[in-house]
Amino acid sequence: MENENNNKDRRNFLKLGIFTTATVAAVGTGLSKVFSENNPPQASGKKVKVMTADGKLVEVDSAHLKCCSSPPVSNEEARKGIEGKKFVMVIDLAKCDGCATCTVSCQKMHHTPPEREWIKVFKMQDSEKTAPYFFPKPCYHCDNPPCTKVCPVNATFKRQDGIVLIDNTRCIGCRFCMAACPYSTRFFNWDKPEESAEVASMPYSPEQSFPRKMGTVEKCDFCPHMLREGKLPDCVANCAMNAIYMGDANEDAVTSSSGETVQLSKLLEDNAGFRYMEELGTEPRVYYLPPKNRRYPKPEMHNEKQSEKKGHDMMNMKM
Template sequence: MHLDNSSRRDFIAAGILGSIAVAGCNSPFDPSPEEVVKPSGEMVKLLSVDGEIIEVDKAFLKPVPELSAMTNQAERMGIPGRKFVMVIDLSRCKNLKKCQASCNHAHQIHPDQNWIKLHPIQESEKTAPYWQPTTCMHCDEPPCVKVCPVDATFKRQDGIVLIDSDRCIGCRFCMAACPYSTRVFNWEELDLPKAIAEKPYSCETSMPQKVGTVGKCDFCPDMVRKGELPHCVSACPNGVFFFGDSNEDSVTNGAETFRFSELLRDKAGYRLMEDLGTKPSVYYLPPVNRNFAFEGEDQGDVKH
């Protein structure tokens, strides 16, 4: 049977109305009253599969997932002219774990998969123990990037090392290559809020995390792009974390701002495992003149 344009439009409209009428019939498969969609009266024009323009009530359209405002290419490139660094003052850490909790909440991380780890450290039996927050080091020579077979782990021009979970195949080569053990594997499906779970993955927010992929500290580039500090920095009440740009020679914890080079020089700043040649972007200030006495969870967990 051949239909002209007007007949075809009438046929499609009748089909839509017919499906609505069927939905009103009593059957074991009827939706609950709260699931019944009511016409809004607001009509939108759409292009059908046959190339015809039709009008459909907006209430019957499924919402389109929110797309990232940035392209994957822009996320992988980074912020031009910047070189981000972090300084962690070990004399100020009291193991409050506010940094950890804030990071977990902001990135919807599994409770057992902390991206910020706090290790009790003791150099020898006769020296005093202290707490050491450990994040991804965002190395200038990152071994994790070199071993990734699918370019899922990459280093941006602003120094931040990120993971593209849309590419990650879960081989965990990057975890084996990282000498700082800062990466975690998502073994379980995460119980994410629907609004987050339905969003497309973004390298800058590292969300939503996916089962079978690797996750890690990302320096919160989405916050940095807005001119704000990473979540761990702003959440710490003792000002342990300083974040900034080495090109501008400036770091801040929100309340205090220092010349990056002078802070490292005057406070004897250092980097972990310097001899490996990874060139970390995270620096530490030694735990001297401490603000707090060491309060251990279990002295048997202290690393020597």
């Protein structure tokens, strides 16, 4: 008798469980509909034969074919990284004149909104008496990355080639990585991204960070899709001052926009290279050369202070 009661209870409990699961699933499907941006195109009825990456011949509808110059690597491959490489960047603060061409060319390449600067040029002055200088800041692709540590779903990860990437098909938008990054390097897609139809229809890869998805994080990715082709990232290639070098620490060589390749260790040694905020222990993969012997006007710090003050006044009013 008691046994029977127990069974009945268990059945009821199971029913409740199934009901709950069904509800959660229904809500989940509804939500994913709200969030799905890329609807598959209508079938045209015309079939074409194509070869897949693993060598199989398949027939697909021609409307489902997408044209792109270099097909992105698989998600799995993008998470692994390029074998045998350890990418590294060097930024020569003595050469940087703050023109922000790096920022602009990066924005163009990654189709970013105007206020989103993956590589941002700061005007810095460490103290009142010390010299001001320009300070371009990309993602540091740290070897002890505070951001990837805190990610709850492995959406941001460190690759074997040193690059830290984000998979926007995995990101849940908790923004813990943004809170954890001490360099304010990460950006969030607060609303539906404004992208041209062409960009929006491109296949996504974590290596190229677009098309964007609402509610996910993005940042400087060191342009692995360029590096795979042996090309320099656009910020490096377009720097008129030759101030940014990109290369491979394993080869001990870095290259700047002029095409000049120099020995990394010698460059750092001769110029007393350093990393920003070494004391945080994040082990950045971006090195700086100190801003000495500059041959361009130093940044004007006055304006910046004004605007900062204005911002604070506004804040005061609102509080």
